[in-house]
Amino acid sequence: MRNFTYEASTKILFGKNRIVEIGNEILPYGNSVLLAYGGGSVKKSGLYDKIVEVLNNSGIRLVELAGIQPNPRVESVREGIRLCREHDVKFILGVGGGSVIDCIKAIAMGVAYEGDVWDFYIRKAKMESVLPIGAVLTLAATGSEMNGGTVISNDATKEKRATGHDSLRPKFSVLDPTITFTVNNWQTAAGVVDVMSHIFEQYFTQDKGTFVQDAMAEGILKTCIHYGPILLKDPENYEARANIMWASSLALNGLTATGKLSGDWATHMIEHEVSAIYDLTHGAGLAILFPVWMDYILDEKTAPKLAQYSRNVWGVKEDDDVEAARQGITKTREFFNAMNMPASLEDVKITNENIEAMAEGACKFGPVGMYKRLGKEDVAAILTKAL
Amino acid sequence: MRNFTYEASTKILFGKNRIVEIGNEILPYGNSVLLAYGGGSVKKSGLYDKIVEVLNNSGIRLVELAGIQPNPRVESVREGIRLCREHDVKFILGVGGGSVIDCIKAIAMGVAYEGDVWDFYIRKAKMESVLPIGAVLTLAATGSEMNGGTVISNDATKEKRATGHDSLRPKFSVLDPTITFTVNNWQTAAGVVDVMSHIFEQYFTQDKGTFVQDAMAEGILKTCIHYGPILLKDPENYEARANIMWASSLALNGLTATGKLSGDWATHMIEHEVSAIYDLTHGAGLAILFPVWMDYILDEKTAPKLAQYSRNVWGVKEDDDVEAARQGITKTREFFNAMNMPASLEDVKITNENIEAMAEGACKFGPVGMYKRLGKEDVAAILTKAL
Known part of the structure; x- marks a missing residue:
């Protein structure tokens, strides 16, 4: 067995209706949040409304990034970075599966970086500071909700590349199995x-x-x-x-x-x-x-x-x-x-x-x-x- | 499966010679440390000297609590609390097995508590603030190095009682298997x-x-x-x-x-x-x-x-x-x-x-x-x- 360092620091809120707790988890980092998600399913299911209600009740100001695709594109990341800078966002909450969570990790490291965020994926840039993130998981698959890895696709170069860092681990992840009933x-x-x-x-x-x-x-x-x-x-x-x-x-x-x-x-x-x-x-x-x-x-x-x-x-x-x-x-x-x-x-x-x-x-x-x-x-x- | 919250936040430094890293792990909390250990075996093995050298090189001031027994006694805890208060200690490092680590957890919660630390074990006191702790494990057994539990013995009442809290989890634990060769x-x-x-x-x-x-x-x-x-x-x-x-x-x-x-x-x-x-x-x-x-x-x-x-x-x-x-x-x-x-x-x-x-x-x-x-x-x- 080789030497290793293990620090799986993400706090897991597992079970029914844990979403009501996310306000308390986010507030220590600030009260302005980028809420990122994919398609319309989180709206149809009522999950979106529930989350917005919880965050509003906690006095948290929201900026939204919608439409993150499966195999998330670097364009969504760039748009998220722009929103975070423009609205002085202190925390990013992703609602979705691995694609959304991978996307918010990319945004989290891109906000403080002057160059283009794709640089991280082609090993041209080194991480300096990252925004804290959290996740509400809607699909059990990638494990992104408890690790520091992120995979992003670049249509212009036809590439799909991965990078990662411990500081990209979500601060918390909500794992409510009932949210996946409709998958x-x-x-x-x-x-x-x-x-x-x-x-x-x-x-x-x-x-x-x-x-x-x-x-x-x-x-x-x-x-x-x-x-x-x-x-x-x-x-x-x-x-x-x-x-x-x-x-x-x-x-x-x-x-x-x-x-x-x-x-x-x-x-x-x-x-x-x-x-x-x-x-x-x-x-x-x-x-x-x-x-x-x-x-x-x-x-x-x-x-x-x-x-x-x-x-x-x-x-x-x-x-x-x-x-x-x-x-x-x-x-x-x-x-x-x-x-x-x-x-x-x-x-x-x-x-x-x-x-x-x-x-x-x-x-x-x-x-x-x-x-x-x-x-x-x-x-x-x-x-x-x-x- | 019931709802649960999982946050095993202890950073594990596993493998040969990881002890050299403890200075860097402790310094964010301060530069005055209570070094707690049991009998003479950590001195005989050279482990004590190595740790003191690493901490000295990091500019960390040491106060020592020696002689913590298997089935650690509340008297050791009280003595540790006294030392922490007297020397304005900011971090407690335990070198030993579960007994030493359980003992430093008790010290960690006792320092800021006005009453007697045994109150925590008979459910008379509630935790307020705790000193951060770290561990160098010398015996694989109790798991105390990665959890918030502590068991203390009280000879006066012939009792051995447990309590615990997530905030008592060590910030880091060094797990070097070679240290256990002599067990x-x-x-x-x-x-x-x-x-x-x-x-x-x-x-x-x-x-x-x-x-x-x-x-x-x-x-x-x-x-x-x-x-x-x-x-x-x-x-x-x-x-x-x-x-x-x-x-x-x-x-x-x-x-x-x-x-x-x-x-x-x-x-x-x-x-x-x-x-x-x-x-x-x-x-x-x-x-x-x-x-x-x-x-x-x-x-x-x-x-x-x-x-x-x-x-x-x-x-x-x-x-x-x-x-x-x-x-x-x-x-x-x-x-x-x-x-x-x-x-x-x-x-x-x-x-x-x-x-x-x-x-x-x-x-x-x-x-x-x-x-x-x-x-x-x-x-x-x-x-x-x-x-």
Whole structure:
């Protein structure tokens, strides 16, 4: 186990009706807030009205940034930065899923930076000071509500890039499972895949001796596998929504990564290239790519950890590591299929025409993946197998 | 799953030689520190000299409180409070195991309180303001390094009482597994039992639908079962020390208790009575009492969760819940025996003479235990079975 620093400082307000508490959580930072959200669903559901009421009752002044898209665009970020500067905003509250929360993190670091905020994502700028942020989560998937990571898309350059810092962790996040009752089956399934993928990225590493992290990671995977299918049949099952929601935050708040050099993240890098061009739902892209990646990297060296996953998560009984790994990969593919996720790029109408460009993009900064290093040719091969 | 608030704010500095960083962690709070520790082992090992050097190099002024005992006494707390007031101390650094850390928490809340600090433990006083604290952990066991709980003993009243508050969580804790290389087998084993017991107390509850918490709890238990025996044979095994150390913090930082009404804690309450009178090592007392408690509370209603524990942690293959539970209890008892922990009160030379007094003490505030309520007669019966 490697040295690590762990500080998952976000205060989690979990459960029914915790929204009434957000005024008290925000006021220590000031009484002018940028309220950021996506489409109309938070208005239709009544969530928007409830939040505005709570903030008004706390004497908090609101500025609004609406229309943040899935795969949030840098244009929304720039608009948010402009609003924060113009209205001297002291706190940013995001209401939405990972896209909205990723967007407000970008705004939070951009306000005090003189250059263009995209500089942070292409490693040209270093963070100086950030505005405090909070979140009301409406979709269990990215884990952004409890970490300092942010992913933003740039249509002009056809790029989707990530950055992060501990100071970008939300001060608080409201996790009310009932808010996710209305999430449709497609987004619910994609969310479950996303949570599992975050565990995969941190689980499949070359590190040795991380038993306790791996055991907890396996517990989170089993939670997803248990409750995912329940949710597709019974979307208002509170227990299932609650377990998936808490799992989503725990899957990417740093906990299962402690003591490891780095996660793998190749599959995420590849998927980011796909969804940068095709605007595919992130979790759906991961459902296509992860089993292919597992198959592609399987060899004598990677088999033991894949076999551990197969045995501990799927209960595979097989002594040979490579064969056990294969069975686990099949179980994974079958599970994603049972969650009605696409099984191939063809399923989502993606052809082979941009494969070279996507492989090029994924490897822009060099080979990807820490568990197994993958060059451009590997990425192109994975995308081709995923067709 | 019930509503919960989770904020495990302690910054964990985990790994070799992280001690060099403590000056930077303390300075934001001030440059006068109470350095609190137990016996001579921190001096013998060179740890004391290293810490003093780091703090001196940071320009931090030191006041010392030495001689904090296992099952820390309220007298040490009072002395620490006196020193903090006299020297205008701004931060308390504890170097030790749970006893030292529990003691500095008591000091931290006592400094600003006009009455006697014991009032907090008998529920006579409410916390107002507390001094910030940090810890350098020398023993993996209590989890005190990442939570806000504190247990103090009062020889005058023959009591051992607990209290806690989020504001008592250490600002940082240094977890360097190499510091625990010299912990002897008895203390190592008692620590492992203590970690497992904390999970038991939070796992065996009447709550339903806490799958993700339970799965992570099972992961921590498996970690203890895997590495405990390795440590008895190979005390300087870094991987084993590291896993047990991180497990000890995760076992009681609130994580596995999220979404539950309350842990059980009957066995801890009973053990506190035993060690208040006999000054027994806490983990050894728990090793004696937990299998007896499991046996005692086993009935049709409690069997399902005990059976889940048996199946998921011990791999018991048995469909009948009561029988599965029995097998898991036997495995637990065998494991504690294999860790060379005492199997009965007789093993540690405790007779039946104080059973009534201990039962009385445990139930001073009414029945104990949330999984199964236990009155005085139940506690006396458990202690008698443990003889």
